Amino acid sequence: MFETPDDRKYRESHEYATTDGETVTVGISDFAQDELGDVVFVELPAAGDELTQGEEFGVIESIKAVSDLYAPVSGTVSEVNEALFDQPELVNESPYGEGWMLKLDGVDDADFEALLTAEEYSEQTE
Amino acid sequence: MTDAGRHERVDGTPYAPHTPEQTAAMLEAVGADSEADLFDVPSEVRFDGDLGIEPRSERELRGELSETFARNDDLTEFLGRDHHTHYVPSVVDDLSQRAEFLTSYTQYQPEIAQGFLQALFEYQSLVAELTGLPVANCSMYDAASGLAEAARLAGRVRSISGTRVLVPELLHENKRAVLDNYVDGTDLEVATYPMDDGNVDIDALSGLVGEDTALVYVENPTVRGTIEEHLDEVGTITDEAGSLFCLGTDMAALGLLEEPESVGADVVVGEADALGLPTAYGMGLGLFATRESFLRQVPGRLVGASEDESGRRTYTLTLQTREQHIRKERATSNICTNQAWIALRTAMHLAWLGPDGLVDLGNQCVREATSLAGDLDELAGVHAPVHDRHHFREFAVRTDQPAPAVAADLESEGFAVHVLDDHLLQVCVTDVNAAATDELVAAFEEAI
Numbered sequence: 001m002f003e004t005p006d007d008r009k010y011r012e013s014h015e016y017a018t019t020d021g022e023t024v025t026v027g028i029s030d031f032a033q034d035e036l037g038d039v040v041f042v043e044l045p046a047a048g049d050e051l052t053q054g055e056e057f058g059v060i061e062s063i064k065a066v067s068d069l070y071a072p073v074s075g076t077v078s079e080v081n082e083a084l085f086d087q088p089e090l091v092n093e094s095p096y097g098e099g100w101m102l103k104l105d106g107v108d109d110a111d112f113e114a115l116l117t118a119e120e121y122s123e124q125t126e
Numbered sequence: 127m128t129d130a131g132r133h134e135r136v137d138g139t140p141y142a143p144h145t146p147e148q149t150a151a152m153l154e155a156v157g158a159d160s161e162a163d164l165f166d167v168p169s170e171v172r173f174d175g176d177l178g179i180e181p182r183s184e185r186e187l188r189g190e191l192s193e194t195f196a197r198n199d200d201l202t203e204f205l206g207r208d209h210h211t212h213y214v215p216s217v218v219d220d221l222s223q224r225a226e227f228l229t230s231y232t233q234y235q236p237e238i239a240q241g242f243l244q245a246l247f248e249y250q251s252l253v254a255e256l257t258g259l260p261v262a263n264c265s266m267y268d269a270a271s272g273l274a275e276a277a278r279l280a281g282r283v284r285s286i287s288g289t290r291v292l293v294p295e296l297l298h299e300n301k302r303a304v305l306d307n308y309v310d311g312t313d314l315e316v317a318t319y320p321m322d323d324g325n326v327d328i329d330a331l332s333g334l335v336g337e338d339t340a341l342v343y344v345e346n347p348t349v350r351g352t353i354e355e356h357l358d359e360v361g362t363i364t365d366e367a368g369s370l371f372c373l374g375t376d377m378a379a380l381g382l383l384e385e386p387e388s389v390g391a392d393v394v395v396g397e398a399d400a401l402g403l404p405t406a407y408g409m410g411l412g413l414f415a416t417r418e419s420f421l422r423q424v425p426g427r428l429v430g431a432s433e434d435e436s437g438r439r440t441y442t443l444t445l446q447t448r449e450q451h452i453r454k455e456r457a458t459s460n461i462c463t464n465q466a467w468i469a470l471r472t473a474m475h476l477a478w479l480g481p482d483g484l485v486d487l488g489n490q491c492v493r494e495a496t497s498l499a500g501d502l503d504e505l506a507g508v509h510a511p512v513h514d515r516h517h518f519r520e521f522a523v524r525t526d527q528p529a530p531a532v533a534a535d536l537e538s539e540g541f542a543v544h545v546l547d548d549h550l551l552q553v554c555v556t557d558v559n560a561a562a563t564d565e566l567v568a569a570f571e572e573a574i
Contacts, residue, residue: 041422041447046284059456066447068456 002030004122005096009115011072012124016096017107017115024073024112026102028060030095031125036062039091042084044101049077051104053111058101060091073111075104201542202562203405206520206554207349208269208298208397211405212378212487213557218402218474222467232466234427236442243441246466247429249473256380257394258387259415263426265398265464268410269374270301272395273343274308275414275425275459276372279393280341281314282423282458288340288369289313292331296321298349314340324352324513324522328359335367341393345374346383350552351495351520352513353383361390376400377413377472379518381481382488392417399465401479402472411468422448425459487557491519494555494563499523501567502553507574512550520554522546527574535573541566 004010008018014032018025033039041061051057051071058069081100084090091099116124144152149161158164182190203211221227226241233239246264253262266272277291291309293302295318305316319334319342320327326344335342342364346354357373364371373391375383378400386394399411416424422445430444450457479487495517502510502523511521525532526549533545541562544552555563 043422061447066453066456 002034002125003096004029004031004118004125006118008096009072009112009117010121011070011115012121013070015070015072017072017112019107019112022105023078024075024104024107025100026072026104027095027100028069028091029121029125033092033095033099036060036065036067036092038063039088042088042091042101044080044084045077047077047080051075051077051102069101072115073104073107075107075111077102078105079103199537199542201537201540202559202566203542204553204555204559204566205405205542205544206351207544207552208301209405209408210376210378210397210400210519210554211556211558212401214402214404214471214475215478217478218471221474222471227467227470232463234443236440240441242466242470243429243443245470245473246427247431247441248477249469250429252473252476253377253398253413253415256377256385257391257413257415258385259391259394260418261421261424261428262413262415263424263428263464264466265469266395266412266414266426267461267465268412269376269395269397270298270304270410270412271308271461272412272414273301273372273374274305275412276343276370276393276395276416277305277309277314277316277341278312279416279420279423279425279458280370280372281309281312283370283420286340286368286370288336288338288367289315290339291316291341291343292319292334292339293317293343294319294321294326294345294348296324296349297343297345321348324348324350324515325354326356326360328356328363331360332363335363335369337367339364339367339369341370341372343372343374347375347379347518347520350513350522351511351517351554352515353492353518355515357384357389357391364392365390375413377476378484378487378491381479381484382492383518386415392420398472399468402475403468409465409468411465411472421445423458424448426461427464488518490557490560491555492516494557494560495519495521498553498555498563498567501563502570505567505571505574508570510553519556520552523551523553524549525551525574532570532573536566536569539569539572541569 008016010016010029014029016027016029039060039062043059045057051074053071053074055071056068057071060067060069080102233242236243250262250264254260266275280286291314293316309316320330342360344354344360346357348354361371370392371390372393372395373386375396377398394415396413397410398413403409428444429441432440432442434440446452448458449462450460451462499510499521502508507526509524511517512524513522529545529549529551533543533551536543546552
């Protein structure tokens with residue numbers, strides 16, 4: 001069984017978004033990292049880039065596949081997890097913790113609310 | 127399929143994969159009546175005639191081909207301009223034509239092609255050593271496709287925001303045509319910068335390079351054969367503007383000229399087949415090397431070294447997620463092939479020369495060009511070299527007489543040179559034709 005914490009929301013393409021009221025943190029789900037297998041490379045946008053909900057913001061590559069990453073919400077990239085450039089395996093080890101990818105500012109609540117709840121996302125991945 | 131089935135002879139070869147029974151089974155599975163139903167070729171482009179090829183015996187065919195080949199001009203070529211010939215030692219023919227290396231299909235499967243993969247790894251290692259750049263692919267089609275791929279790489283790199291690709295106004299037209307073709311449909315646009323007496327006009331270039339510049343392409347030696355003297359400055363200008371510096375060169379020149387990495391080149395492209403291959407059939411071998419930071423953006427095939435489960439050193443294609451057969455529309459390049467057998471020959475030729483041999487060859491290319499230009503310059507009505515620069519292998523010649531007429535006279539005397547314009551010729555001398563320079567000078571004297 002995969003972890004799908006209910007303190008965050010999910011996109012069908014397996015990205016999650018969690019908010020502290022100001023900043024939204026984006027990464028990929030436990031299910032997604034397991035599907036990919038050992039992650040070897042993550043390509044992320046730069047701080048200051050504007051993302052639109054649903055657009056590709058980067059690429060994640062594992063030993064068996066390569067996938068695009070899609071923005072779960074619109075916003076401005078305020079921070080990128082540069083640790084992933086040297087330690088992409090953090091995505092496997094801690095997808096909801098040290099394996100986070102982006103922090104976004106200026107996110108519209110409506111974007112956030114439109115995402116899947118943990119329960120809805122779990123149904124999709126069962 | 128059973129092992130017995132694999133060796134059934136179909137149409138004279140065990141390698142044709144489908145027996146008639148298998149073809150019928152596949153057609154039934156997809157619901158088609160015949161193979162023709164699988165192809166939708168409009169009737170107006172179908173050839174529906176007789177090819178008119180008469181059958182001949184091998185002896186008849188050989189005789190006919192000999193007669194055809196005998197109609198070729200037998201000229202001593204003093205031709206260069208991006209295609210150079212150096213003496214290829216017979217060991218290269220002998221080794222590269224061993225059956226293990228000869229196949230129409232590039233041998234990439236690590237289970238059965240360790241020897242070939244190692245040879246390609248050696249080629250990459252030689253390119254890395256000569257350019258000073260740590261990542262080299264195992265070749266593009268030719269120098270032109272290498273340049274075009276470098277431009278597209280500059281367009282993909284996130285840290286590069288510009289879209290202009292600056293190329294020298296003196297550039298082989300084929301390179302420009304391929305580059306234009308490759309950037310068509312991207313945000314990139316190609317513009318030229320002026321030259322000053324055969325080299326980069328550094329003040330003009332400095333004024334042109336800015337934040338809108340993705341890549342600056344400079345050649346050393348240039349298409350006119352001059353040795354570029356402003357590489358360090360180009361490296362500084364491109365660094366300050368945040369654009370990439372792409373240097374065009376070749377394997378024979380790299381033994382003598384400045385190491386590309388040391389002058390700030392970010393990508394090195396060029397025609398690697400100056401070594402390993404005679405200048406026949408228009409074949410090329412595209413050199414491509416770059417910095418490690420662009421590893422994920424490199425086009426083409428990369429052979430990497432690894433270990434098998436027993437801990438033995440092994441070779442395999444690596445980082446294939448960049449490539450078209452994995453990434454489709456997100457691939458770094460539209461090709462996932464290369465000039466493997468030519469790369470093998472070039473690596474053999476380089477290994478045979480060794481560091482000293484390569485330097486000797488480079489020195490000879492400078493010495494012969496200087497000497498021949500001096501001899502031609504002695505003739506009344508001939509000025510050589512046109513550019514007041516050092517030259518490598520080739521140089522431009524100005525003639526008081528119309529250049530096309532001079533070239534035609536030289537051809538009737540058995541020599542081929544390039545015509546650049548009404549009063550400009552270009553002459554290229556290497557270790558291959560150096561013995562004929564006195565005769566060429568004599569023919570020039572007759573022609574003018």
